[in-house]
Amino acid sequence: MSLQPCRPAPALILAHETPAHATQIEALLTRAFGPGRFSKVSERVREFADFAPELSFCALEAGQVVGVVRMWRVSVGDQPIVFLGPLAVEETERKHGLGAQLVEHACAAAQAAGEAAVALVGDVAFFARVGFAIAPDVSMPGPVDPKRVLARTFADVPLTGAVRAA
Numbered sequence: 182m183s184l185q186p187c188r189p190a191p192a193l194i195l196a197h198e199t200p201a202h203a204t205q206i207e208a209l210l211t212r213a214f215g216p217g218r219f220s221k222v223s224e225r226v227r228e229f230a231d232f233a234p235e236l237s238f239c240a241l242e243a244g245q246v247v248g249v250v251r252m253w254r255v256s257v258g259d260q261p262i263v264f265l266g267p268l269a270v271e272e273t274e275r276k277h278g279l280g281a282q283l284v285e286h287a288c289a290a291a292q293a294a295g296e297a298a299v300a301l302v303g304d305v306a307f308f309a310r311v312g313f314a315i316a317p318d319v320s321m322p323g324p325v326d327p328k329r330v331l332a333r334t335f336a337d338v339p340l341t342g343a344v345r346a347a
């Protein structure tokens with residue numbers, strides 16, 4: 182049996198998104214979430230939240246966007262926090278840890294920036310792996326299963342109240 186030379190896999194880079202990535206990110210989000218994407222309660226949050234590009238990242242492989250995580254500034258009650266989402270990884274790249282890596286990277290950036298907490302709407306089975314737990318006292322601007330409202334705190338702050346504009 183002869184061994185075939187193979188090309189080294191292109192390195193994965195986590196970088197802040199730029200306007201040049203916008204088209205690829207939109208296409209990835211449409212593939213990942215399908216047509217129901219804009220009916221999610223998280224979209225209602227993003228309508229009033231302030232995008233935080235310095236806390237948001239995309240994963241690039243050979244210049245192609247293969248993952249994205251976006252972060253937004255909001256408040257819960259009077260507490261300023263960060264809202265995470267959308268998070269998506271290209272289907273061919275899943276189950277290699279990239280989703281968790283993107284969340285960790287964005288959370289580390291938020292913590293380094295002095296943010297007290299990150300909240301999101303998602304599956305606890307996935308996000309518990311990266312430090313999130315159900316946030317029972319946080320309410321969303323629309324109907325949602327309360328078991329999907331999650332938070333990860335970096336400080337001992339009360340997370341009680343509605344998610345609203347920062």
Ligand SMILES: CC(C)(COP(=O)(O)OP(=O)(O)OC[C@H]1O[C@@H](n2cnc3c(N)ncnc32)[C@H](O)[C@@H]1OP(=O)(O)O)[C@@H](O)C(=O)NCCC(=O)NCCS
Nearest residue numbers: 213268269270275276277278279280281302303304306307
């Ligand atoms: C969720 C997502 C970002 C994970 O990306 P990823 O790169 O595969 O993540 P990781 O490799 O870090 O983790 C994969 C593990 O999470 C599990 N997982 C993925 N989505 C999950 C979910 N919704 N609920 C529970 N577990 C989930 C996978 O089965 C896998 O489990 P395993 O390690 O036991 O095989 C990716 O599946 C995706 O883009 N999904 C579509 C968009 C989406 O649902 N985004 C999250 C919205 S809140």
